[in-house]
Amino acid sequence: MVDLSTTYMGLKLQNPILVASCSLTKNEERLRQLADIAPGAIIMKSLFEEQIQAEADATQEHLWTSSHTEAFDYVSKLSMEVGPLEYLKLIESAKKYVSVPVIASLNCVSLKWWTDYAKQIVSAGADALELNISNIPCDTKHTGESVEKLHLEILQKVRSSISIPIAVKIGPYFSSLANLAQKLVACGANALVLFNRFYQMDIDLERMEVIAAHRFSSSSELNLPLRFVSILSGKVNCDIAASTGVHQGSDALKLILAGAKVVQLASTLYLNQLQHLEKVKKDMEAWMKEHEIEDLDSIRGKLSQEQSGKPEIYQHFQYIKALVSID
Numbered sequence: 001m002v003d004l005s006t007t008y009m010g011l012k013l014q015n016p017i018l019v020a021s022c023s024l025t026k027n028e029e030r031l032r033q034l035a036d037i038a039p040g041a042i043i044m045k046s047l048f049e050e051q052i053q054a055e056a057d058a059t060q061e062h063l064w065t066s067s068h069t070e071a072f073d074y075v076s077k078l079s080m081e082v083g084p085l086e087y088l089k090l091i092e093s094a095k096k097y098v099s100v101p102v103i104a105s106l107n108c109v110s111l112k113w114w115t116d117y118a119k120q121i122v123s124a125g126a127d128a129l130e131l132n133i134s135n136i137p138c139d140t141k142h143t144g145e146s147v148e149k150l151h152l153e154i155l156q157k158v159r160s161s162i163s164i165p166i167a168v169k170i171g172p173y174f175s176s177l178a179n180l181a182q183k184l185v186a187c188g189a190n191a192l193v194l195f196n197r198f199y200q201m202d203i204d205l206e207r208m209e210v211i212a213a214h215r216f217s218s219s220s221e222l223n224l225p226l227r228f229v230s231i232l233s234g235k236v237n238c239d240i241a242a243s244t245g246v247h248q249g250s251d252a253l254k255l256i257l258a259g260a261k262v263v264q265l266a267s268t269l270y271l272n273q274l275q276h277l278e279k280v281k282k283d284m285e286a287w288m289k290e291h292e293i294e295d296l297d298s299i300r301g302k303l304s305q306e307q308s309g310k311p312e313i314y315q316h317f318q319y320i321k322a323l324v325s326i327d
């Protein structure tokens, strides 16, 4: 019998396969369905600041409609689905019928809402909080330093107002991710989630319009988180969760060998139904049996840069090797 159990930010999990923050976790019915397939934990859909603002301030509608009609429509739809109060109620009730840890997720802009709402999420009973800080800097005045500073400030503010574990979910676009990761840990992050997958854009040439592309990921997107999980594992003093491109049991095993504590699934559950999560677990168990591995701790991080004994293959050398092998 192989053992998939693990810990994540101090929470005891039956297995390392988490349902990522997405619309599959947005209401009671879906949360109940998810609980039946026994993931390690469930991360709830993010509550966005715009939803909180819209409910708190009726004049918000006027503000948005004057400049960003499309954005306002989207935010209105979000608010209609689950407003901030419903979100808190959803956490409360999920804690009654979901036997696995429930991790809330917050995406805010201003510091005020990050802290106010984080406290309410704690009162509602969430086991941990994932801060979805990801944004794409577009303003030429924003320096890399200022973007990093914002991440650290948000985390510091939230950390000083709540005591439950905090995971920070970030995108991959930082000039020195290892340095930022270390700073986030110093500011109190219990885990880093690598990575958020940004909205993919494309252009429709016929209509000459910007359109959404590739709503869901594929396993080929695994390489980016795989690289950074293996680089950061053992170097930063926190747990690492991998997100983006995890579709199969083999993807999850690779990330655990690279050093991830847990992996998060979103796209594959939309593409292959919720029950696919059970297959991911079964495939992991089958591989472990075949390789006579009893538990995940005995392999975790074996192929991280720190433990591999060949640190050079994670860096420039790998690039040279790849180039000379192409004629």
Ligand SMILES: Cc1cc2nc3c(=O)[nH]c(=O)nc-3n(C[C@H](O)[C@H](O)[C@H](O)COP(=O)(O)O)c2cc1C
Pocket: 020, 021, 022, 023, 045, 046, 047, 105, 132, 169, 195, 196, 197, 215, 216, 217, 218, 243, 244, 245, 246, 264, 265, 266, 267, 268
């Ligand atoms: C339909 C959909 C909705 C999502 N909503 C959120 C969200 O509210 N908050 C968040 O942090 N990530 C959200 N994500 C991103 C996922 O949590 C995940 O990080 C991303 O999809 C990459 O993982 P995947 O390759 O397994 O899809 C969403 C993804 C999808 C597909």
